[in-house]
Amino acid sequence: MQKVCLVIGAGAGIGGTVGKRFATAGYHAVLCRRSDEEGLLRQVAEIEAAGGSATGRLLNAVEEGSIENCVAEVEADIGPIEVVLYNLGAQIGNRSLQETSYKNFELGWRLGTFGLFRTASVLCPRMEERGKGVILVTSATSAMRGNAGQHSHAAAMGGRRMLCQSLNAQFASSGIHVAHILIDGAVDAPDTLGKLLGAEQFQALREQRGGENDGLMLPEEIAQTYFHVAQQHRSAWTHELDLRAYSDLAWWNH
Numbered sequence: 001m002q003k004v005c006l007v008i009g010a011g012a013g014i015g016g017t018v019g020k021r022f023a024t025a026g027y028h029a030v031l032c033r034r035s036d037e038e039g040l041l042r043q044v045a046e047i048e049a050a051g052g053s054a055t056g057r058l059l060n061a062v063e064e065g066s067i068e069n070c071v072a073e074v075e076a077d078i079g080p081i082e083v084v085l086y087n088l089g090a091q092i093g094n095r096s097l098q099e100t101s102y103k104n105f106e107l108g109w110r111l112g113t114f115g116l117f118r119t120a121s122v123l124c125p126r127m128e129e130r131g132k133g134v135i136l137v138t139s140a141t142s143a144m145r146g147n148a149g150q151h152s153h154a155a156a157m158g159g160r161r162m163l164c165q166s167l168n169a170q171f172a173s174s175g176i177h178v179a180h181i182l183i184d185g186a187v188d189a190p191d192t193l194g195k196l197l198g199a200e201q202f203q204a205l206r207e208q209r210g211g212e213n214d215g216l217m218l219p220e221e222i223a224q225t226y227f228h229v230a231q232q233h234r235s236a237w238t239h240e241l242d243l244r245a246y247s248d249l250a251w252w253n254h
Helices: 014-024 037-049 066-077 102-130 151-174 193-197 199-209 219-230
Strands: 004-008 028-033 053-058 081-086 133-140 176-183 240-243
Touching (some): 004 014, 014 037, 014 053, 014 081, 014 219, 037 053, 066 081, 066 102, 081 102, 102 133, 102 151, 102 176, 133 151, 133 219, 151 176, 176 219, 193 199
Parallel strands (some): 028 053, 081 133, 133 176, 176 240
16 A cells, blocks of 8 residues: 555645655655646656656546546555645635636635535545544635635635634644645746636746746745644644745735
């Protein structure tokens, strides 16, 4: 049985790159994403070509039972999930209150908060029985500061942050390390920020702030931090941290 790193939300940015990082350390990376099976298979192939072990799964986390069945199947077929990364985004774009439908607001909650709750509900009892486990949660600036146009996202991310704190309060003493990781800046990720901005605007941003300017957060460097947090000794766990490029102002300075 192999030790497993399960990634829920394994796009070409943070999620897939974190999976690769854990695979280089001997974990079997289970990469889950909603769509783009071709891109998913390419990620798995890249990990295997580098000598790692990985599996790809298409997963619609909104569907009832999808997360729960995934966890049960992975643990039965591959091995115990020692690390899970909950990396699903809940950004529906910048919309006024009047432009935010009930359906879109609820979708933000389902992806941002309820999906993490479901993941914890099925995994924490298993991790508690084993006496160890790591839950890494990608979050966003909206978890700390609500802005006009971010009604759905801020509510979802704020709930995500409080859920992480509540999980820690119950399960830290059982050996389960929950880390809320706030991404306070733009990530050089074509299938997240790139889709949100559009190809032309994203390329312009890359030319202005990316490359040697180091003004866009690099998924490979973010993954190093995630891996470090997952390996921390329990006498000095990090429960919350924020990451941003050196040239960005922190969320509280805006």
